[in-house]
Amino acid sequence: MSNPPTNNPKYKWIGTRPDRPDGADKVTGRARFAADFNLAGQLIGKVLRSPHAHARIKSIDTSKAEALAGVKAVVTSRDFPEQPDVIVPAGEMQVNLRDVTRNIMAREKVLYEGHAVAAVAATNEAIAKQALALIKVNYEVLPHVIDVAAAMKPNAPLLHEHLMTEGAKPAAARPSNIAKRIEFAKGDTAAGFAKADVVIERDYTTQAVHQGYIEPHATLASASEDGQVQIWSTTQGHFQVRGFCARLLNMETSQIRVTPSEIGGGFGGKTVVYLEPLAVRLSQKSGKPVKMTMSRDDVFRASGPAPGADVHVKIGAMKDGRIVAAECTVAMQAGAFPGSPVGPACMCSYACYDIDNVFIVGYDVVSNRPKVAAYRAPGAPISSFAVESTIDLLAQQLKMDPIDLRLKNAAAKGTKTAYGVTFGTIGMVETLEAAKNSPHYKTPVKPGFARGVAAGFWFNVGADSSAAAHVGEDGTVTVISGNPDIGGSRASLALMAAEELGIDYDKIRPVIADTASIGFNFVTGGSRVTFATGLAVVNSVRDLIRDLKGRAAKTWGVDPEGVIWENGMAKPAGSNVGTFEPLTIAQLAATAGKTGGPINGHAQLNVTGAGPGFGVHICDLAVDADTGIVTVGRYTAAQDVGTAIHPSYVEGQLQGGAVQGIGWALNEEYIYNAQGRLANPGFLDYRIPVASDLPMIETVLVEVPNPTHPYGVRGVGEVPIIPPLAAVANAVARSTGIRMYDLPLSPPKLSAALDAARPLMAAE
Amino acid sequence: MAKIHVETTINGAPTEFLCEANQTLLDVLRDQLGLTGSKEGCGSGDCGACSVTVDGRLVCSCLVLAPEAQGAKVETIEGMAQGDKLHPLQKKFVEMAALQCGICTPGFLIASRALLERNNNPTETEIRYWLAGNLCRCTGYDKIIHAVMEVAAEMRESAK
Numbered sequence: 001m002s003n004p005p006t007n008n009p010k011y012k013w014i015g016t017r018p019d020r021p022d023g024a025d026k027v028t029g030r031a032r033f034a035a036d037f038n039l040a041g042q043l044i045g046k047v048l049r050s051p052h053a054h055a056r057i058k059s060i061d062t063s064k065a066e067a068l069a070g071v072k073a074v075v076t077s078r079d080f081p082e083q084p085d086v087i088v089p090a091g092e093m094q095v096n097l098r099d100v101t102r103n104i105m106a107r108e109k110v111l112y113e114g115h116a117v118a119a120v121a122a123t124n125e126a127i128a129k130q131a132l133a134l135i136k137v138n139y140e141v142l143p144h145v146i147d148v149a150a151a152m153k154p155n156a157p158l159l160h161e162h163l164m165t166e167g168a169k170p171a172a173a174r175p176s177n178i179a180k181r182i183e184f185a186k187g188d189t190a191a192g193f194a195k196a197d198v199v200i201e202r203d204y205t206t207q208a209v210h211q212g213y214i215e216p217h218a219t220l221a222s223a224s225e226d227g228q229v230q231i232w233s234t235t236q237g238h239f240q241v242r243g244f245c246a247r248l249l250n251m252e253t254s255q256i257r258v259t260p261s262e263i264g265g266g267f268g269g270k271t272v273v274y275l276e277p278l279a280v281r282l283s284q285k286s287g288k289p290v291k292m293t294m295s296r297d298d299v300f301r302a303s304g305p306a307p308g309a310d311v312h313v314k315i316g317a318m319k320d321g322r323i324v325a326a327e328c329t330v331a332m333q334a335g336a337f338p339g340s341p342v343g344p345a346c347m348c349s350y351a352c353y354d355i356d357n358v359f360i361v362g363y364d365v366v367s368n369r370p371k372v373a374a375y376r377a378p379g380a381p382i383s384s385f386a387v388e389s390t391i392d393l394l395a396q397q398l399k400m401d402p403i404d405l406r407l408k409n410a411a412a413k414g415t416k417t418a419y420g421v422t423f424g425t426i427g428m429v430e431t432l433e434a435a436k437n438s439p440h441y442k443t444p445v446k447p448g449f450a451r452g453v454a455a456g457f458w459f460n461v462g463a464d465s466s467a468a469a470h471v472g473e474d475g476t477v478t479v480i481s482g483n484p485d486i487g488g489s490r491a492s493l494a495l496m497a498a499e500e501l502g503i504d505y506d507k508i509r510p511v512i513a514d515t516a517s518i519g520f521n522f523v524t525g526g527s528r529v530t531f532a533t534g535l536a537v538v539n540s541v542r543d544l545i546r547d548l549k550g551r552a553a554k555t556w557g558v559d560p561e562g563v564i565w566e567n568g569m570a571k572p573a574g575s576n577v578g579t580f581e582p583l584t585i586a587q588l589a590a591t592a593g594k595t596g597g598p599i600n601g602h603a604q605l606n607v608t609g610a611g612p613g614f615g616v617h618i619c620d621l622a623v624d625a626d627t628g629i630v631t632v633g634r635y636t637a638a639q640d641v642g643t644a645i646h647p648s649y650v651e652g653q654l655q656g657g658a659v660q661g662i663g664w665a666l667n668e669e670y671i672y673n674a675q676g677r678l679a680n681p682g683f684l685d686y687r688i689p690v691a692s693d694l695p696m697i698e699t700v701l702v703e704v705p706n707p708t709h710p711y712g713v714r715g716v717g718e719v720p721i722i723p724p725l726a727a728v729a730n731a732v733a734r735s736t737g738i739r740m741y742d743l744p745l746s747p748p749k750l751s752a753a754l755d756a757a758r759p760l761m762a763a764e
Numbered sequence: 765m766a767k768i769h770v771e772t773t774i775n776g777a778p779t780e781f782l783c784e785a786n787q788t789l790l791d792v793l794r795d796q797l798g799l800t801g802s803k804e805g806c807g808s809g810d811c812g813a814c815s816v817t818v819d820g821r822l823v824c825s826c827l828v829l830a831p832e833a834q835g836a837k838v839e840t841i842e843g844m845a846q847g848d849k850l851h852p853l854q855k856k857f858v859e860m861a862a863l864q865c866g867i868c869t870p871g872f873l874i875a876s877r878a879l880l881e882r883n884n885n886p887t888e889t890e891i892r893y894w895l896a897g898n899l900c901r902c903t904g905y906d907k908i909i910h911a912v913m914e915v916a917a918e919m920r921e922s923a924k
């Protein structure tokens with residue numbers, strides 16, 4: 001199965017695999033996810049959604065719905081104040097407040113099927129549904145546009161009549177659906193291509209895919225008469241929910257208290273608000289708590305998927321495999337409002353490699369689809385699919401081993417990226433070598449199977465975190481942080497706290513506090529929690545240790561410098577050695593009342609220095625020549641993970657990310673019909689990988705510690721979704737001899753390609 | 765229309781409830797009986813998060829009408845641990861990190877128990893096909909399959 005890293009002997013807890021603190025709650029059904037919260041007297045809120053991909057709202061008549069017995073409140077865009085044209089961060093993405101208020105509730109126009117146009121709160125779900133049917137919306141249906149290439153055409157239907165392309169060269173003269181043009185350049189690609197022995201140029205497309213978290217969005221809001229609001233919600237960032245609700249409802253953040261529920265998956269998709277502002281407004285209008293949940297259909301149609309894109313790649317190399325010039329153009333779906341992850345897609349495209357001449361252009365393009373949201377390493381899998389496929393073509397053409405070709409070009413410490421950053425200590429070379437030496441790569445490919453390889457890069461994120469550590473009367477410790485635990489982060493935070501404090505892991509209780517009980521925390525996203533919030537936890541514990549040492553100094557009547565902290569105890573140092581018996585946390589806690597009262601530590605930081613991560617995946621698969629069905633037979637994910645704090649959960653990130661990437665490569669796609677309506681808004685037709693589709697996912701954890709973190713942590717959650725798209729496509733190309741440029745490589749598409757390539761049989 | 769009166773047994777306890785003819789068992793469990801351990805991931809039988817057993821048969825409770833519980837024995841995740849003792853599958857899932865977010869976990873545990881009650885010596889492939897109706901988006905299934913294989917091995921060992 002997996003290859004655990006050797007536990008670093010200098011640590012007692014880091015690198016061990018204890019049970020997670022919330023384990024029992026999660027296996028007994030006790031853990032409360034958002035839809036599990038209820039309040040006495042609550043109403044059920046429901047959203048009326050647009051049946052049209054693009055239409056002007058001429059009028060909305062809610063009078064009949066309001067008159068229905070049991071209906072307590074109805075809201076439309078009139079209930080939300082207009083917002084200024086300002087960009088604010090939303091998780092790993094940037095959003096414009098003017099657009100956010102239009103996305104939660106359509107104003108002048110509906111811009112995609114599923115766009116919210118009104119919401120009701122009623123005493124039960126049946127009445128709420130009846131009420132929706134009584135709302136009359138008068139639409140003027142407009143021509144729509146779904147795909148990027150069509151949306152970029154000069155005569156395409158315009159979503160936003162005043163949208164001028166930012167960064168266009170020359171400046172845009174007329175509005176269009178191209179919200180932005182960005183460019184990254186390094187060296188001189190024309191000169192590079194001129195000297196190249198081989199130049200390969202290809203076009204690729206990928207489709208929109210959904211994060212597919214199993215827990216639909218849900219929220220419960222309770223507004224009281226004094227203006228205070230409480231919200232329980234499933235989110236990757238409850239501080240973000242508070243911030244957005246305050247802005248969208250003209251409230252102060254201190255009036256809103258958000259408690260995050262356990263979160264049933266997010267992968268970036270739960271960093272934005274959809275239901276929360278509506279539930280708050282409905283609660284304010286009705287004077288009752290309002291609960292809202294999305295159906296799976298709503299989740300697909302109306303929450304933010306990851307974009308599809310058109311990507312053009314051109315790579316020039318010398319005969320020995322050295323890449324001398326590389327270009328990439330990415331035109332990416334933003335959905336109904338500007339703001340696709342085209343930036344990171346461009347920046348990550350060639351970040352794995354040390355190339356002198358690089359030129360990258362990105363376009364952010366709106367079309368009549370739901371506004372995209374972050375999905376694990378937003379944007380990177382898309383550009384990487386195109387680049388890594390082209391590199392595989394290069395390897396085939398040069399008859400080089402695909403890992404050797406990548407080693408020849410691998411980024412290393414000191415490599416300057418096309419987006420301007422010079423790498424510090426990174427593990428791209430180590431990861432390639434680890435993949436090459438993995439049991440998988442060293443085993444010959446089984447007959448009938450073929451092998452594909454691809455690499456991937458993600459920056460990882462730091463940002464704002466707060467944490468506190470409190471000592472109880474008995475000497476046990478509560479560690480408080482403010483990031484929802486989406487995949488076992490409580491365990492990794494408790495492990496770091498135990499290591500710092502020198503006490504047992506089970507003497508530490510990690511707790512995730514609501515927005516009123518801990519300082520601000522940026523979202524759980526960008527692979528930042530174990531890194532950045534981990535650092536806040538470490539610092540809060542160090543603050544606590546300072547306090548504890550002070551208490552011991554006071555007890556002994558010595559200077560604080562005369563005390564050291566070791567193995568969970570204050571011990572006399574220097575000239576005091578041997579004078580006093582060590583004091584445990586429990587002893588210090590017992591006398592806290594006499595030494596200065598409660599013993600607490602806290603820390604708040606803006607964390608920089610996130611260490612980038614690199615991954616290399618190996619995929620063996622077979623293609624059924626008749627059906628086009630792909631069977632993945634063996635799969636390995638190698639990655640530089642910094643230090644694996646809890647290796648099981650690090651492996652889990654690699655395995656889960658790899659499987660999402662395999663789904664993206666093989667089956668997943670948003671399919672629109674001619675009316676611009678989503679044709680597959682359910683798990684039956686939007687098929688995510690199931691257990692019987694897969695082999696075990698082998699992992700190779702390469703530990704290249706991040707020098708900026710006390711325990712060497714790097715984010716690990718984003719990278720593993722990047723390489724699978726090309727690893728799968730490269731294996732398919734080597735298996736069938738047919739290179740597929742358009743994802744997904746679904747059975748109908750693949751069998752059609754196989755049929756087309758088959759020599760025509762003589763008619764009998 | 766008058767509500768339907770249903771008498772059933774849930775996790776061994778005789779239970780009565782009133783429901784509409786078109787209400788699902790999942791809705792009654794979650795909204796009326798407060799048994800929120802069974803989750804709704806899709807409401808259409810495609811994700812398995814709502815898995816329960818009815819008279820020992822593994823079903824998606826979102827596809828079972830509540831009146832069908834009349835006279836039946838329903839087992840949900842809330843009945844899996846005995847007192848303060850976790851079921852071996854529950855213990856192993858935690859021990860082997862077979863969950864990340866945990867929303868799919870109740871469904872996987874109920875489905876895995878139903879498998880092991882029938883067959884305590886399943887192959888990896890049999891486990892993968894048995895659990896193919898349960899979606900997990902976080903783990904890639906690897907650690908779930910390993911945990912079930914391990915518990916099966918322990919069951920065989922203790923049956924010796």
Ligand code: FES
Nearest residue numbers: 806807809812826
């Ligand atoms: S909720 Fe029943 S199968 Fe998904």
Ligand code: FES
Nearest residue numbers: 864868900901902
């Ligand atoms: S652990 Fe998140 S869906 Fe399975």
